[in-house]
Amino acid sequence: MKKSTESEMLKEAIQLLKEKQAFELVQLKDQYHVTYESLQPVNLIKNAFGQLTKTSEFKGNILNSVIGIASGYLSKKVLLGSSHNPITKVLGTILQFAITNFVSKKAETFTQDKHS
Template structure:
């Protein structure tokens, strides 16, 4: 009689463990699908852009960089115009680089 009850307990434990294994397998498959979707290149790009648009620090840096680059470019065009002299072109590019960096780094101190 004792063997029957122990056999029943073992069978019940086996069924419970099989159910637990099936549940964990479903959970693992769901997690795999979620991870697979998140690692697709298009989804990675979307998440990066959504983070960029929600962060105010990044927006401020982008605006500062855009202002600095446009100021440097406009300064180069105004001071040198379109020249064919290679020395002036190099100096103009250097001037553009310097002005872009100064404006970008000190955009908070510059008052409009």
């Protein structure tokens, strides 16, 4: 009678191990799909950009750049208008570049003073 009890216990242990193995296989497959999706190039780029935009420094840099570019463009249009002269166009572009850089740097110091 002792042999049948040991045999039944062994069968029960084997059955529990099979159930555990089936459960772990399902978990492994699920994790595989999650990992596969997260490694898709689109998702990698989306996650990287999402993390990048969460930093306040990045937001400040974008804002400073937009302000600088907009002010440079507007200054060029106001001061020179739409000229067809190539020399005026080149000078306008140089002026636009200079004003863009100046305003971007001033906006950067303004936003740093604001955060300090």
